[in-house]
Amino acid sequence: MNASETSTTRPGIGQILMPYWQTPEKYLALFILVVIISINLGTAYISVEANRISGKFTDALIGLDWEQIKPLFIFSFILGLSAMMLRWVNVLGQGYLALRWRTWMTLHYILRWTGTSAYYEIERDGALSNIDQRIADDVNELVSASLNFFLSLISVVISTVTYTALLWSVSGVLRFSFMGSDWAISGYMVYALYIEYFLQILLSHWLGKALIKLNMNQQNAEGDFRFLGVQLRENAEQIAFYQGGPREGERLAQRFARVRDNALSVLLRGFKVSFGQSLFSHFLSPLPTLLALPLLLSGEITFGDMTRIQMAYGSLGATLSYFMQAYQSFTRWLALTKRLQDMEEALNKSEQSPSPIRVTEHDGSEFSCQGLRLLTPDGRALTALDDWQVLPSERWMINGASGVGKSTLLRACAGLWHHGSGAITRPRRCRYLFLPQKSYLPTGSLKAALCYPANEQDFTDEQCRQVLIDSELPDMASQLNVEDRWQQRLSGGEQQRVAVARTLLHRPDFLFLDEATSALDPETEQRVYQALVTGLPDSAIISVAHREALAALHTHHLHLTPLAESDSRHESETATGDEAPQPQASDRIFYAS
Incomplete structure (x- = not known):
């Protein structure tokens, strides 16, 4: 991207994340991405098979059927080994792709920062603080978090479709009478689960929306604290002549007080989010058993079927809970994007502002x-x-x-x-x-x-x-x-x-x-x-x-x-x-x- 292609208006998130995917490196990156997505599909298939085997294995144990137990045990072991190998290949591929993406973005910003007089103009005008931290740390964190969010979202979509279909197929039909009418709800456990997690998302957002600003403030406070320490190192002799060590210590302590106070705010807000989520989940944890119990007591399902229902409910719940678990990470990701948007905007202005x-x-x-x-x-x-x-x-x-x-x-x-x-x-x-x-x-x-x-x-x-x-x-x-x-x-x-x-x-x-x-x-x-x-x-x-x-x-x-x-x-x-x-x-x- 050159100066003529950028804009002095505030850049969007796409202008930060997408340039790498428009370079010649995109072909290898897309290939790695396809491999990772294929691994996620394979993992989802293994999960469905594991659910089916688990139900049969439970019924075989209850019936003491050794002829069924032995092959099911071997097959489940092979499935577990395959899932483990796919998981590690996924970690390797994702880490390698993140490294290539970070390398390109880092060199891209280094070139824009040092290739012209932008490094001088930004410092001269005080347009941006700690640009070195943004290039060295924020780019790394943003790339890793963005790739993780994207691949997790793909995995969540695949798993959601898979486990929704599975839970629908095993949950049967709930029949009951209400207000003089007979009711029958197919796949009722799916509806119950989606309502539960929708309410949990609303709760997480209500408790944690302040984390976006707090995380951004934390990055700024950490950078200011580190910058003052660098100044002390670079000007050690001049400070020593003034006998300014105690004063510099006070300034460092004051800067760290900002880091500590904001970190405490992040900690307390994160505790509120986690505690609220955990309390909500605890009260609703017996729900799948209570919902499946009428079918078991009426003889419509076996104990193995009930085990499959509980596993499918738990798997789909774990998939949907990603949005709650990732909420705090997502607020930090938003803070990182805002800091890099600020950097992109400052570089754009430096590149495009015509000098009188x-x-x-x-x-x-x-x-x-x-x-x-x-x-x-x-x-x-x-x-x-x-x-x-x-x-x-x-x-x-x-x-x-x-x-x-x-x-x-x-x-x-x-x-x-x-x-x-x-x-x-x-x-x-x-x-x-x-x-x-x-x-x-x-x-x-x-x-x-x-x-x-x-x-x-x-x-x-x-x-x-x-x-x-x-x-x-x-x-x-x-x-x-x-x-x-x-x-x-x-x-x-x-x-x-x-x-x-x-x-x-x-x-x-x-x-x-x-x-x-x-x-x-x-x-x-x-x-x-x-x-x-x-x-x-x-x-x-x-x-x-x-x-x-x-x-x-x-x-x-x-x-x-x-x-x-x-x-x-x-x-x-x-x-x-x-x-x-x-x-x-x-x-x-x-x-x-």
Whole structure:
């Protein structure tokens, strides 16, 4: 399914469950499904035969007929063995089908989540909580529950038809007089059983309808609790410096209190449902015996026939009781579908929402912004650019007051900011790299972290060692194969130098730095920037930085001012000599040749 095929309206349950059954995998999946349904048919046939054999076996025992007992015993043993084997084949087939379905759905959502900038936009806008839990856990539970419900429903339909016919055939006719008239009801036990379980379904729904919302709240509360624990692990050092352990413990306890309170509500509501069902069933448990007793006492049926009636009544009752037994599971299934519907809706919006800031590509060599106006998510104006061009090998330094939109401008250049208007044009066959203040370092080998997002096989060890040395990290050049949690192990300055080394390795045509060296001391920062200038002579470098000493390493300067103050215009200058002049606020844009 691509973006053009999805809808920004809230997706239905079918849009969550059906896509897998429209892929090329559907043929094998349907074959497995047919095998499982055939097994259910075979199991139903075995149950009917077992019922017939049980009646004969009971009569043979009462009559002490050994000649009948022996073959009936052997035949019933074979039937039981066959039923057991079919049951395990059914479990294997159902588990394998669920695994294939889950695999497809998981990879499908991973691709939609990470294939575009949806993962960033959803977190940026706070559109959805715990999407990782929904993909990892909810998809698995939903697939297993959906397959189980569908196959159980097929089995229930088959068993209901089979046992209804069987109970109808063995229950005979109930004859009685009432209000001066003689009455005869054929298959009367079938009517009694259906009335009993219809009343039980109504009772279950009345007692358990609140479980749908409670189960959804439980999933959300569990995800929020786990997320706070992950935050504690990822920011352990910063929290330790603040001595914030006790406060984090309080926050975790508060989050867990939500989990506990909601779980208690689920437990109590589930108890009410189960207790109500059990009490209802207990009072009606003697019903099949009482209904069959008149036929036995009148001599119309034997004791073996009565055993068959009780077994058929019990089998049909067990089949129909599935709806009551599955009620709590069904409410959890509905909660899972609602959570995945929320995820589908968020992904659809991310894929389909057109950005007012148009990002296009052209065959030229310049990177440019035209009529660019940047806003906050709530619509507050930040800054604007009428016309800004960056050519290869130019080095731009962007400055301005805090909150004016410097980092937002870089996000817009990366295609990550959709609040505003205007156009951004990028060269078509160029490589871009954006370095934020804190770069991502994946867990694994140092070489893998250095080569990210490329594969470590794309670069030689010698290349990696050299860029580490050039980035003021000579001691790490011998640790390429060491595996660690580098995001936690390295200091902020070391992480920024690894990001610079990554840049020298990838050699982008356009490099955007958002205070990417702010954690370094001035001398080291100068050397690192000089390494970028020397190592990437043909690359355009666009920097957001505050230290004036870096101005000498840039050839151009862009000064941003708030939109109301600048009237949508900013000054751009070319630096000359060893020291770059600082531009003053102006209502004109001009470029020095």
